[in-house]
Structure formats: C-alpha cells, structure tokens
Amino acid sequence: MDLVSIRVITGDINRLVGFYEKVTGVPADWGNADFAEVRTAHGTLAIGSTRTVPLFAAGSARPADNHTAIIEFRVDDVDALYEDLRSVVDDVVNGPMTMPWGNRALLIRDPDGNLINFFTPVTAEAIARSRR
Numbered sequence: 001m002d003l004v005s006i007r008v009i010t011g012d013i014n015r016l017v018g019f020y021e022k023v024t025g026v027p028a029d030w031g032n033a034d035f036a037e038v039r040t041a042h043g044t045l046a047i048g049s050t051r052t053v054p055l056f057a058a059g060s061a062r063p064a065d066n067h068t069a070i071i072e073f074r075v076d077d078v079d080a081l082y083e084d085l086r087s088v089v090d091d092v093v094n095g096p097m098t099m100p101w102g103n104r105a106l107l108i109r110d111p112d113g114n115l116i117n118f119f120t121p122v123t124a125e126a127i128a129r130s131r132r
Contacts, residue, residue, distance in 0.1 A: 005037065005044035006071065009061040010112050013049040019111050020045060022088050024073065045071060064112040071116045074130060078104045078120040102126025 010016040028036040034049040091109035102123030121130040
C-alpha cells in the first residue's frame with residue numbers, strides 16, 4: 001500500500017488552488033475545472049470542488065469543516081518562508097517555533113480554515129528521522 005495524496009474539498013476551488021500555489025511555489029496540475037493537484041516530490045495535495053462530492057457519495061464531505069487533520073510540508077528554511085508568506089497569509093496560528101520533537105514549525109490556516117504546518121527539522125534526531 002502507498003499513500004499517494006490527501007484530498008481537500010472546497011466551495012471555491014480557484015481561490016484554494018491559487019492559495020496553495022502561492023504558499024508552496026508549486027503550480028497546480030488541473031485535471032478539469034473541479035479538480036487540481038499540487039504535486040511535490042513526496043506527496044500530492046488534491047483539491048476538489050464540492051461538485052465532485054456526489055461522485056463518491058452525496059454529503060460525504062463538507063468544505064471548510066476540518067477540525068482534525070493538519071496538512072504538512074517540509075521546507076528548507078521555515079523562518080525564511082514565514083517572512084515570504086506574511087503578505088500572503090491572513091491567518092497565522094503560530095509563528096515559527098521549535099517543537100519538542102526537533103522541528104521548527106510554522107502553523108497557518110488556508111482560506112477554508114484547514115491547518116497547514118510548514119516545518120524544518122533542526123535537531124540531529126529530527127534531521128535523521130526526515131531522511132528515512
């Protein structure tokens with residue numbers, strides 16, 4: 001088994017895809033007007049419009065209603081990214097801080113309220129874990 005992507009459902013796909021393109025610097029690959037993917041070297045964030053939900057099961061997903069998952073991106077320098085994103089991001093939950101497990105992390109919310117964690121391993125243990 002191989003986890004290949006996480007999909008987020010949104011009521012405004014153009015806004016949300018544009019946001020992720022800005023904060024990641026990765027252009028989205030659009031499958032059609034209701035589906036796009038932001039692909040990185042190790043994972044894909046899929047973004048679907050609410051019009052795709054009935055294809056799975058009517059009412060099975062609701063946009064802007066995530067209260068459990070955090071979308072995470074490893075970056076080279078979380079402090080530099082924070083400076084770059086200050087003019088793009090409206091909702092910073094926590095500015096860069098070093099977590100007990102050795103990652104320097106920045107926590108923000110996307111326009112739909114989903115949590116995003118950008119992190120850089122900074123301790124020897126965290127750096128070793130990130131190489132696995």
